[in-house]
Amino acid sequence: MATIREIAEKANVSIATVSKVLNRKGGISQETVNNVMKIARELNYRPNFTARSLKNGQSRTIGVITEDLTVFNTPEIVDGIDAYCENNGYHYILGNLRFNKRFGNQPDPEECAKLVHSQVDTMLSKQVNGIIYVGYHSRAIAPVYNYEEIPFVYTYCYSTDPNIPCVLYDDQKAAYEATQLLIDRGHCDIGVIAGPTNSIHSANRILGYQEALYANKIPFNPKHIVYGNWERDIGYELSKELIQSGVTAIFAHNDLMAAGVIDYCTEHKIQVGKDLALIGFDNREIGTASRPKLSTVSLPLFDMGQTATQVLLNILAGKHIQRGQKVMLACTIIERESTMPASDSC
Amino acid sequence: MATIREIAEKANVSIATVSKVLNRKGGISQETVNNVMKIARELNYRPNFTARSLKNGQSRTIGVITEDLTVFNTPEIVDGIDAYCENNGYHYILGNLRFNKRFGNQPDPEECAKLVHSQVDTMLSKQVNGIIYVGYHSRAIAPVYNYEEIPFVYTYCYSTDPNIPCVLYDDQKAAYEATQLLIDRGHCDIGVIAGPTNSIHSANRILGYQEALYANKIPFNPKHIVYGNWERDIGYELSKELIQSGVTAIFAHNDLMAAGVIDYCTEHKIQVGKDLALIGFDNREIGTASRPKLSTVSLPLFDMGQTATQVLLNILAGKHIQRGQKVMLACTIIERESTMPASDSC
DNA sequence: CTGAAAGCGCTAACAG
DNA sequence: CTGTTAGCGCTTTCAG
Secondary structure, eight states: OOOHHHHHHHHTSOHHHHHHHHTTOOOSOHHHHHHHHHHHHHTTOOOOHHHHHHHHTOOOEEEEEESOTTSTTHHHHHHHHHHHHHHTTOEEEEEEOOHHHHHTTSOOHHHHHHHHHHHHHHHHHTTOSOEEEEOSSOOEEOOOSOGGGSOEEEESSEESSTTSOEEEEOHHHHHHHHHHHHHHTTOOOEEEEESOTTOHHHHHHHHHHHHHHHHTTOOOOGGGEEEOOSOHHHHHHHHHHHHHTTOSEEEESSHHHHHHHHHHHHHTTOOBTTTBEEEOSBOOTHHHHSSSOOBEEEOOHHHHHHHHHHHHHHHHTTOOOOTTOEEEEOOEEEOOGGGOSOOOOO | OOOHHHHHHHHTSOHHHHHHHHTTOOOSOHHHHHHHHHHHHHTTOOOOHHHHHHHHTOOOEEEEEESOTTSTTHHHHHHHHHHHHHHTTOEEEEEEOOHHHHHTTSOOHHHHHHHHHHHHHHHHHTTOSOEEEEOSSOOEEOOOSOGGGSOEEEESSEESSTTSOEEEEOHHHHHHHHHHHHHHTTOOOEEEEESOTTOHHHHHHHHHHHHHHHHTTOOOOGGGEEEOOSOHHHHHHHHHHHHHTTOSEEEESSHHHHHHHHHHHHHTTOOBTTTBEEEOSBOOTHHHHSSSOOBEEEOOHHHHHHHHHHHHHHHHTTOOOOTTOEEEEOOEEEOOGGGOSOOOOO
């Protein structure tokens, strides 16, 4: 690859002059400029990013660490990071921890820490200015590193340390809206199939659900909340309970469990979308595959990627960030067939 | 961040000595080694990758260009690249073209070329040693660049130029095996719902299908092949035709069209897995969501990523590569419920 | 307007 | 065993 020096030789000028021309610094005669540019083009010159970074002492590069690229949420988030970087003249390098293949859903904290540590080390050695850490499932994570050296932003997970900003989606608001949709469709006996009792997602979604009931003056019946394990089978089982206890609508905390509800209903000739209203969460592919198509809550993944990048670049630009900043992005309700027919209200 | 120079000062040795210690070059007294290492650790020293690359004139880094990270096949492939790089001491940088959001399924060749060109330029300026190009749907692509400068390997797509190696999966073999499975399950009137007539995938899969019939001495009835558009609705419509013409098994060239077949059968009380055997292709999420669960063909995506990287690293290591090398990786048949009950043979 | 020279952090001859 | 020196490709100050 051609270097600045080769251009200088061909053009019979010094490398300093070439550098100035290439960087449009001005103070160079038009003639020289033209000539240098012409030769640069002929030689198919491309600046050496490495050398430039070294000299300038800055890379305009951020690191993106994904816990697992193959998990459904992650590619969209990275897509958002990519777009935001491109629009702001930043580069990023991706590091993928492959937690899924290595650990399944039960990451060994010890091993994880080692992987993260080594990934951060690599990135630091590549002179990144900051790091976005993308969780593979939402949970609280201890600070991954002696993060003081460099700003971190978490997304799709959050830190136990209040100094690390995170970008999340708003479970509570989404649940409020999902519940409101069910109410708008004429239901007041609304069951909830939540995730495990220790899920923060479910806790927040239950809050949103309760708020919506309250706002609509519908009494809250604690029996209408049952707890599952995010799997399809449990949706099947729990829907039985719920339906027998008289609910006419179900808010399942993920699409998989909602699919289980559809399984149960199909088997028992209960028409979802008519006899029973159903809404899921996550907007997974399964929701368009099911019959009827599942109404659900879509996660703002692309936006989370963009926002996380924005937050990080703001920090890098020295803009003040509140301690413990948590950016909450809104989800979108997607109404499909499972909640469709508006019947009469309570 | 600490530099080699700071270590040298604290240790009262020259930077050359420090460098030698850090790179385990030997010829340094144990005492000095210990001391330098200790100080390096205290200072939390991390080598500057940028400086090292510049000096050594090589980055041990490859570029990975994805046409679209958010498309179902891509993350698994990148995961494979990641794993292979990690195991072989290589780095990679990812560039994501975001074709899907920019163009949908109809990429404008002009615009694409511009994006690719600029991405390759960036990577070249970052001194990558080679590039893996990951297609977002399988098709022939004109050489993306003046690729002579640097080796390219394509995966999930192939080049019109025979000099560029590509890593693909073996449609024909997979189709042979899928058809054989149907035959093993007792069927001889096997319909095919193919993709569009111009799809190379479908052409190869039809070949595999015909081979399997021939190997089992089953006459090939051209009427049993119908052409769709990869969408679910067309699966519904075409299954009608096929079933009326008397087939007892269907090989759909993707899972989406297979889901359409299930739709039709559910509606017409035809029990898939009993009255009709069905196998799809791609192993998408929808296949576990459907009832019955869909038998299908799983793509060797992770393996494609690994193999593409292997091919590229071999080229970089100077190993000879045949002109026009096409590596064909085997798919895996996944039998689920839609082909299950083995009945009596023809 | 142009060029010489220093230096980013690191490695590798080579000399001592 | 250790240090001096040159230089990777580039930018920037300073002198001319």
